[in-house]
Amino acid sequence: MQNNKEWQTAYSVIEQLEQAGFEAVIVGGAVRDALLNRPAHDVDVATNALPEEVKLVFQRTVDIGIQHGTVLVIVPAGPVEVTTYRTDGEYTDHRRPDKVQFVRSLQDDLQRRDFTMNAIAMRRDGTFVDFYGGRQDIDLRIIRAVGDAQKRFAEDALRMLRAIRFSAQLDFTIAEDTLIAIQNRAADIAFIAKERIKAELDKLWLGTTVFRGLQKLEESGLADYLPGSFQADRWYEFQTVDKHVGWAYFALLQGANWQEILRDYRISNKEMAFVKSVLTAYEALKSGWTNTHYFTYKEQELEAAIYFAKLLQFDVRLPSEPIYVLQDKLPIRQKQDMVVNGANLLKWSGKKGGPWVKEVLEDILEAIIHNELANDQQQIKNWLDHNYFHET
Ligand code: ATP
Ligand code: MG
Numbered sequence: 225m226q227n228n229k230e231w232q233t234a235y236s237v238i239e240q241l242e243q244a245g246f247e248a249v250i251v252g253g254a255v256r257d258a259l260l261n262r263p264a265h266d267v268d269v270a271t272n273a274l275p276e277e278v279k280l281v282f283q284r285t286v287d288i289g290i291q292h293g294t295v296l297v298i299v300p301a302g303p304v305e306v307t308t309y310r311t312d313g314e315y316t317d318h319r320r321p322d323k324v325q326f327v328r329s330l331q332d333d334l335q336r337r338d339f340t341m342n343a344i345a346m347r348r349d350g351t352f353v354d355f356y357g358g359r360q361d362i363d364l365r366i367i368r369a370v371g372d373a374q375k376r377f378a379e380d381a382l383r384m385l386r387a388i389r390f391s392a393q394l395d396f397t398i399a400e401d402t403l404i405a406i407q408n409r410a411a412d413i414a415f416i417a418k419e420r421i422k423a424e425l426d427k428l429w430l431g432t433t434v435f436r437g438l439q440k441l442e443e444s445g446l447a448d449y450l451p452g453s454f455q456a457d458r459w460y461e462f463q464t465v466d467k468h469v470g471w472a473y474f475a476l477l478q479g480a481n482w483q484e485i486l487r488d489y490r491i492s493n494k495e496m497a498f499v500k501s502v503l504t505a506y507e508a509l510k511s512g513w514t515n516t517h518y519f520t521y522k523e524q525e526l527e528a529a530i531y532f533a534k535l536l537q538f539d540v541r542l543p544s545e546p547i548y549v550l551q552d553k554l555p556i557r558q559k560q561d562m563v564v565n566g567a568n569l570l571k572w573s574g575k576k577g578g579p580w581v582k583e584v585l586e587d588i589l590e591a592i593i594h595n596e597l598a599n600d601q602q603q604i605k606n607w608l609d610h611n612y613f614h615e616t
Contacts, residue, residue: 230254233301234267238348241306244281246273248306249330249345249353256341259362260394269306270345272328278306292324309333315379318415331355338376338383339390340368365396373405381412382420384446389428392437403444410445421450422489429470435459451488452478462535468495469528472502476532498525505529509540515593518550519557555592556599562589563601572605573613584612
């Protein structure tokens, strides 16, 4: 079915396991995405070989999650995650099984998986192992828990958010019993680490129908137990390929305490810096951007702010040309491009250093950016003689 490199690599791993007398299949997201004609990213292999046995079959392996049965097998074509069939033990913390048990039956392994669409296995000969009607649910575009939804969400509360994330990502509906179970168990999401919740939202923002996903998040009551407010109706046309843009838009909808809320999700400093820039640029749009903004902010930050203004039908004067064109027209693109520095100022003025140096440099920068002054030593010196040095 899939002829890309990842699938071929996974098939070669399966072949070697079979030659050693084991059974192995492709399972999970890769099979689901292939059936949906979506590009595969991770092609995972499941096998009845125990982790120790997998390690004997291949020359190069890395223990990446050996306690859960996952070994990274490295073949010349690339790495493949190989996980031993397993069943999960009791769940007492609503997060993770207390212990996992390796089993020899594929059906038992598929049964522990979250949704029918994620519980389909594919053999090397192209045949499917589909005990739970996963292919039919994919055809109907339905997310349905494997087995008793209520019980499955009680075991692992993150599955509820996964259901909603997948519905936004794939534009699927959620089966009625599965949705009702989310409504009943919503409060359990509090058991889940914020980092894992964030990872799901990262993917949700990239979905084809974020709006509908957030509607379900609110309808199911799950949103009530997550930091911040989602306001599904404001995401109507939202679409992005950059999760940072999702977080920035979410932040914009929060009002004054957005930083606290984003920190609650443990977003990184880099993400926080991006969000801050976008929000500041967005605020500045009210009075219109000048060259200072084109100089200060990155193209993606300004593009995001414009996008948000459009989504919220915020009445502002948008730039007349594409951002990159306006940025290309700037006389300089970064501070280091200035031909003068503090040492020049000290020498020319004959004054002692102090906070004034930085201030004057900033004035020079502003004047250059606004094309009021050329980035030329002699002209800058004349400008200084005229505007500053003669005054004292
Ligand atoms: P994505 O495209 O986001 O990677 P995925 O389906 O591959 O989607 P993963 O988190 O990579 O999701 O998990 C791989 C597989 O492991 C899933 O397809 C599913 O079968 C199973 N799985 C993952 N998380 C859970 C969970 N919380 N409970 C039960 N099964 C799970
Ligand atoms: Mg995956």
